[in-house]
Amino acid sequence: MSSETWRDDDHLFASLTKAFQEADDVPPRFVETGKAVFTWHTIDAELADLTYDSSLSPIEPVGAMRAQDASLRALTYATTELTIEVEITPDAVLGQILPPQPGRMTVYLAAGPGSEAPIDRMGFFAIRPIPMSAFRLRCTTVSGLDVKTGFIAAVVRRPRPDED
Numbered sequence: 001m002s003s004e005t006w007r008d009d010d011h012l013f014a015s016l017t018k019a020f021q022e023a024d025d026v027p028p029r030f031v032e033t034g035k036a037v038f039t040w041h042t043i044d045a046e047l048a049d050l051t052y053d054s055s056l057s058p059i060e061p062v063g064a065m066r067a068q069d070a071s072l073r074a075l076t077y078a079t080t081e082l083t084i085e086v087e088i089t090p091d092a093v094l095g096q097i098l099p100p101q102p103g104r105m106t107v108y109l110a111a112g113p114g115s116e117a118p119i120d121r122m123g124f125f126a127i128r129p130i131p132m133s134a135f136r137l138r139c140t141t142v143s144g145l146d147v148k149t150g151f152i153a154a155v156v157r158r159p160r161p162d163e164d
Contacts, residue, residue: 033110045138045146048077048084077137077149084139084149093127095137100124103141110134110151 054074073088086095097103100123107114111133119125119139138148 029111045140045148046079048079048082048147048149050075050150051078052076075149075152077147079147082139082141082145082147084137084147086137086149086152088130088152091128091130093130093137095125097123097125097139097141101141101143103139103145106138106140107131108136108138108148 052075054072072090075086075088077084077086083098084095085098086093088094093107095105097119100121101119102121102123103119105117105119105125105127107116107127109131114131114135115127117125117127119141134151134153136149136151138146140146
């Protein structure tokens, strides 16, 4: 800053006020995410525990190295009455609920509403396309179960080396 700026107390005070206001401003995306998360506080769905995440599994020994990276991420969520098994592939979020029963799987994005997918009588569901931001799943079954998962980090599809 030039020395001219500091000689004028009014200008200095205005600059400091603006700096403090900018520091206090919350980014709009952060506010949207907070609102989306807050809407869940009154929903009666039971929160399922994450019981397995393949991205957190121990590293394989060097002798057991794979020729390629795994093309999917596997997650398992469980409550006392329902298990939700999820596989995130390059093209879709695939899954099954156990015990098998029909229903609806709703996708909620961190930044707002998502989509829905049917759950067939064998408990299978498919969500296409893959959400590109953090998301959670809410499973509603015909038997009356209402279960949701925690947020799942955004999936970014990276091209394989053999793709152009």
